[in-house]
Amino acid sequence: MITQGVAVVGATGRLGAAIVRACAENSVPVLTVASTAGWREGEQRPDVVIDASHPDALSDTVEFCARTRSPLLYCVSNPHPDQLDQLDTLSRHVAVTVAANLSALHWIHAHTVRLAARLGVAIGCDLETVVLDRHPETKRDAPSATARVLHECAGGTGRIISERYGAPVNDHHVLFGAPYESLDIHHSVRDLRAAAQGALRLAAQATTLPAGRYTADDLYGQLADHDQLAR
Template identity: 30%
Template sequence: MRFGVIGHKGRMGEALAAAITEAGHTLQVGVDAGGDPEPLACQCDVLVDFSAPAALAANLSAARAAGIPILIGTTGLGEEHVVMLAEAAKVVPVLQTGNFSLGVTLLAHLVREAASRLGPDWDIEVLEMHHRMKVDAPSGTARLLGEAAAQARGISLPDHMESGRHGMTGARREGAIGFATLRGGTVAGEHSVIFAGPSERLTLSHSAEDRMIFARGAVKAAEWLRGKPAGRYTMEDVLGL
């Protein structure tokens, strides 16, 4: 496959370039901030976007114009970006995720299972830690895990999310999904989802030891996405969960 990488000079872009070569594919070309993704898309079989939320509209437009699949690993997306993704998915295959790791994908599946089977008297807290250079919080992966828990309980994550607790916050709100964020050092990614019930706790965790796990997961997802009809896909689809 011929890959086009948007954000190819960033840390994830460099890891992706290595994973593409490792898997026997070709990094056809890449663009960064200020570059035009449309000429790139015309030369490729798939686009992978690890850039910034502000670039999403142009990147989706390039994939639509070329008629090729696009994978999006950009984090920090808002509700307006969700609408953009849905519109693009009417024309081309779109896979967007907060984390391309196969282990995290399975973790989200287990979180969904636990949240659906444990009652509302089990409180849910999401804890994450990343390197000091990460600019968004909570991480896209933390949000992905929180969303898995919320979906399993039939609630809206934005309406039940609690983060940045400070001062006299009062008792924990019933049904809340809490988020705690740590930053420091060179941590690639640590995520835990804690289910705290009456007199017992269940913790589901994942540790990323190397950024290459995300890059390899993205390549695997691109291989799976090729030839699929237009639509919105997830990493759980890739693993057949």
């Protein structure tokens, strides 16, 4: 759990600023912030570092986490292989969670897609799969990390159609087409507060983990299992 506070890298970006606001709303101290203006470190070690910045900032983030032994929640989309290597090296010392998407309902969406794909195969449906990936024009990655995850959940076949238009934040449809019928599993995010609240939920869980490499799917799965055990 978060007892001291957090560090936020990319604190002035769209997602980073939303995370800072979520911290204020949930009485979570932000001890250290980093942005294009530089790092402003607090006196206390943060319980966890949340990086929502840019791939170019990763080396500084890794150095800070290694020095403070703080776990890392890495929220930057589609890290390159050399960046994943840096994260793997760091994960020998602290817990590192790479999150393609922070939203709790995205996690449910992805698991629903995985279940639908598995059931379709089990009963012999001849399915055509399409992932629709809609973000505003400001989104650089196409397809998005979320669309890649959903494509994998749907079986890794079929197409991803990425479109860049419209209002924030995003829409993702997974369409399963069969002769004479179709199934549309849809998740829509209307405000970055969904991702920011998810970041705090995952960050708190990350503080409980031993050193190693994790995904948001791992952490939400742990939270769901813990809730079931508590019932």
